[in-house]
Amino acid sequence: MTIPAAYAKGAMPYEPPTHTVERSLRATTGAKVIAGIDEVGRGAWAGPVTVCAAITGLRRAPEGLTDSKLLTIKRRTELATMLRTWVTGYALGHASPEEIDDLGMTAALRLAAVRALDGLPMRPDAVILDGKHDYLGAPWKVRTVIKGDRSCVAVAAASVIAKVQRDKMMAELGIDHADFGFADNAGYPSPVHKAALAEWGPTPHHRLSWAYLDALPQWRHLKKVRSWADGSVPEIEGQLGFDF
Numbered sequence: 001m002t003i004p005a006a007y008a009k010g011a012m013p014y015e016p017p018t019h020t021v022e023r024s025l026r027a028t029t030g031a032k033v034i035a036g037i038d039e040v041g042r043g044a045w046a047g048p049v050t051v052c053a054a055i056t057g058l059r060r061a062p063e064g065l066t067d068s069k070l071l072t073i074k075r076r077t078e079l080a081t082m083l084r085t086w087v088t089g090y091a092l093g094h095a096s097p098e099e100i101d102d103l104g105m106t107a108a109l110r111l112a113a114v115r116a117l118d119g120l121p122m123r124p125d126a127v128i129l130d131g132k133h134d135y136l137g138a139p140w141k142v143r144t145v146i147k148g149d150r151s152c153v154a155v156a157a158a159s160v161i162a163k164v165q166r167d168k169m170m171a172e173l174g175i176d177h178a179d180f181g182f183a184d185n186a187g188y189p190s191p192v193h194k195a196a197l198a199e200w201g202p203t204p205h206h207r208l209s210w211a212y213l214d215a216l217p218q219w220r221h222l223k224k225v226r227s228w229a230d231g232s233v234p235e236i237e238g239q240l241g242f243d244f
Contacts, residue, residue: 031125036154046187048094052162053116067149068163080164091119101209
């Protein structure tokens with residue numbers, strides 16, 4: 001099988017996303033305006049977590065639309081440019097590293113998602129959320145869909161827009177921190193990123209409550225520990241270890 005050049009290395013072509021979930025929500029809840037939501041940056045060590053909310057209606061999906069992670073950088077960037085005018089409406093929300101440290105990832109995701117939803121030109125009657133966990137909750141009507149960024153048009157559109165926007169943000173942040181390679185790794189762990197952390201310590205854009213600092217004795221004193229009412233510190237979702 002020949003893999004289309006639009007797909008990232010190692011990715012196989014997938015069935016195009018549909019409006020099946022959106023049609024189901026319309027039929028069962030009476031919702032008319034439905035937003036798809038996806039996030040990017042959950043597992044990064046630096047930078048914000050970014051959420052995009054997109055409203056697409058029931059129009060046919062653009063050719064090649066799928067989960068942003070399955071696309072080449074070139075195709076993803078091209079799609080994002082086109083999607084920004086193709087969608088009925090979209091908005092981005094961010095939660096900063098400081099907010100992630102203070103609130104934890106689940107609450108930070110909700111904060112970013114609410115900011116995105118509040119930025120839409122119209123308030124959605126329902127939301128399709130990528131994944132199996134509803135981090136948004138009331139008062140929003142939420143339908144979670146595992147791999148929704150591959151199967152649902154609005155979520156796939158949100159996935160592509162969010163990924164391209166956050167990558168751009170990280171490249172800009174990396175201008176003053178060239179050793180960390182943010183333009184290439186977007187704040188995720190990579191050999192270059194890990195080496196820079198060991199040498200220079202975290203930048204102002206790093207999440208300081210995360211476990212990677214435990215493996216850096218000379219910088220461990222910078223780690224933030226959140227205090228909770230019951231005295232425990234819950235696990236931070238989406239962390240990756242500092243595994244050399």
